[in-house]
Amino acid sequence: MTEEIIIAGFGGQGVLSMGKIMAYSAVMQDMEVSWMPAYGPEMRGGTANVTVIISSERISSPIIRHFDTAIILNQQSLDKFENAIKPGGVLIYDGNGITRHPERKDISVYRVDAAEEAGRMNMSKVFNMIVLGGFIKVRPIIKIENVIKGLKKSLPERYHNLIPLNEKALIRGEEIIREVRLV
Amino acid sequence: MEKELRLMKGNEAIAEAAIRAGVDGYFGYPITPQSEILEYLMEANPYERTGMVVLQAESEIAAINMVYGGAGCGKKVMTSSSSPGISLKQEGISYIAGAELPCLIVNVVRAGPGLGTIQPAQSDYFQSVKGGGHGDYHLIVLAPASVQDMADFVEVGFDLAFKYRNPVLILSDGAIGQMMEKVYLKPYIPRSTVFPEWATTGKTASRERNIITSLDLDPDGQEDFNHKLQAKYDDIKKNEVRFEEFMCEDAEYILIAYGTSARVCQKSVQIARGQGIRVGLLRPITLFPFPSVRISQLAEKVKGMLSVEMSAGQMVEDVLLAVNGKVPVRHFGRMGGIVTTPDEVVDTLKTLFIGGK
Numbered sequence: 344m345t346e347e348i349i350i351a352g353f354g355g356q357g358v359l360s361m362g363k364i365m366a367y368s369a370v371m372q373d374m375e376v377s378w379m380p381a382y383g384p385e386m387r388g389g390t391a392n393v394t395v396i397i398s399s400e401r402i403s404s405p406i407i408r409h410f411d412t413a414i415i416l417n418q419q420s421l422d423k424f425e426n427a428i429k430p431g432g433v434l435i436y437d438g439n440g441i442t443r444h445p446e447r448k449d450i451s452v453y454r455v456d457a458a459e460e461a462g463r464m465n466m467s468k469v470f471n472m473i474v475l476g477g478f479i480k481v482r483p484i485i486k487i488e489n490v491i492k493g494l495k496k497s498l499p500e501r502y503h504n505l506i507p508l509n510e511k512a513l514i515r516g517e518e519i520i521r522e523v524r525l526v
Numbered sequence: 527m528e529k530e531l532r533l534m535k536g537n538e539a540i541a542e543a544a545i546r547a548g549v550d551g552y553f554g555y556p557i558t559p560q561s562e563i564l565e566y567l568m569e570a571n572p573y574e575r576t577g578m579v580v581l582q583a584e585s586e587i588a589a590i591n592m593v594y595g596g597a598g599c600g601k602k603v604m605t606s607s608s609s610p611g612i613s614l615k616q617e618g619i620s621y622i623a624g625a626e627l628p629c630l631i632v633n634v635v636r637a638g639p640g641l642g643t644i645q646p647a648q649s650d651y652f653q654s655v656k657g658g659g660h661g662d663y664h665l666i667v668l669a670p671a672s673v674q675d676m677a678d679f680v681e682v683g684f685d686l687a688f689k690y691r692n693p694v695l696i697l698s699d700g701a702i703g704q705m706m707e708k709v710y711l712k713p714y715i716p717r718s719t720v721f722p723e724w725a726t727t728g729k730t731a732s733r734e735r736n737i738i739t740s741l742d743l744d745p746d747g748q749e750d751f752n753h754k755l756q757a758k759y760d761d762i763k764k765n766e767v768r769f770e771e772f773m774c775e776d777a778e779y780i781l782i783a784y785g786t787s788a789r790v791c792q793k794s795v796q797i798a799r800g801q802g803i804r805v806g807l808l809r810p811i812t813l814f815p816f817p818s819v820r821i822s823q824l825a826e827k828v829k830g831m832l833s834v835e836m837s838a839g840q841m842v843e844d845v846l847l848a849v850n851g852k853v854p855v856r857h858f859g860r861m862g863g864i865v866t867t868p869d870e871v872v873d874t875l876k877t878l879f880i881g882g883k
Contacts, residue, residue: 367533403792
């Protein structure tokens with residue numbers, strides 16, 4: 344099993360940390376991972392993206408151009424990565440601020456309106472965890488319990504009181520994600 | 527004690543491994559994409575953990591000369607930087623090689639020339655393996671291809687440095703420095719309290735004084751020393767070549783790549799094999815000494831070799847020397863901070879060797 348994932352959006356949306364949490368969770372499940380950020384001066388306020396590969400085998404190239412799953416959080420990233428998804432792959436996107444919606448018919452498209460939901464629930468800080476919950480629902484390669492385990496391991500103790508809020512956000516993401524059928 | 531599993535960036539892995547390897551001192555100056563080494567060391571409080579000194583010098587040149595001083599005292603000392611900073615250090619590196627002192631230098635390469643860009647490249651190969659500074663000298667050059675290698679090569683590097691009294695360079699790049707992978711960290715090695723007999727630790731009544739210098743104004747003496755250095759490099763070439771092979775047994779074509787490019791090429795091999803092309807990968811782990819003998823052996827049984835590196839073609843010259851005209855050798859690579867993709871390598875292989883895509 345190998346899942347090649349790109350997460351892309353604005354800097355500050357928690358793109359890199361979502362990838363990190365994903366990677367941690369996979370480590371908790373004894374899998375191989377690589378987390379490769381597009382680093383550079385464009386990170387502040389600009390676009391941010393990270394490639395996460397989760398595999399049961401040793402990972403070859405951490406840098407790839409085609410992905411099984413794309414998690415897209417803004418229009419620029421949708422424009423850039425929609426065509427980088429392998430045929431039969433998965434596109435998950437947040438509809439917030441999207442004016443040109445996905446058009447490909449040879450992939451499965453899912454929409455998770457996490458920004459709107461985070462606003463409604465008054466928990467904008469865990470926006471990315473709502474998205475991650477949506478991902479886990481569609482691609483159950485990592486388990487929520489391992490996400491929590493990963494958070495416990497990677498977060499300093501003084502932030503552990505925030506873990507229940509993150510769990511709530513993950514579950515909410517699982518609930519609100521829905522498939523978009525393009526006819 | 528068991529090994530500890532962590533998820534870390536390559537830069538962080540080097541820093542943590544240095545503390546655990548019993549390093550006495552790190553001297554550095556920040557530059558992207560390797561600043562996490564200094565940042566991690568500052569935050570990890572190594573002075574309290576092992577007594578290791580971590581110091582941000584006023585410049586790269588100051589840092590390498592602090593390394594020169596520490597190494598002269600027989601201490602395990604290191605520095606790190608990225609390409610433009612490594613260029614600044616070259617005078618000091620040449621002096622350290624000339625004074626035959628052990629130390630570890632890390633270059634997390636970014637694209638050049640000049641300030642270039644902060645994205646990954648492999649365009650410092652010539653500088654790393656052919657000298658870099660002035661005079662006839664070589665560094666021992668290790669090329670990590672994973673975060674695990676970044677951690678492991680600290681200890682390997684110091685072992686080689688002290689074995690041969692020679693500076694060792696870890697030649698990494700921005701991609702391996704910035705990416706996170708699983709890494710198993712080794713248990714602590716205590717900092718050494720015994721120093722080599724050549725170290726300048728203060729003269730005692732019972733022995734001659736030790737002198738550390740790279741200066742000999744007598745040409746005959748200097749030439750003798752040059753011969754001694756060259757004999758040492760020959761020993762290193764004989765004993766320390768390291769490489770890794772991936773599906774080379776039945777290969778008709780061989781990719782040769784190190785570091786990030788070696789990871790990319792592993793995937794290229796898988797893609798090409800899926801299309802029925804028998805390709806293998808030889809990954810040099812030491813760039814000096816270079817696995818010339820093995821490449822020359824492989825040249826006897828394959829149809830061609832493609833050297834893949836993120837440069838205009840530097841390592842390919844060493845491949846050409848090793849192959850010595852037996853089979854065609856070509857170069858492929860992106861520049862300017864762009865990482866070659868696995869598909870590009872396969873397409874190039876087909877275009878250059880097989881004809882058509």
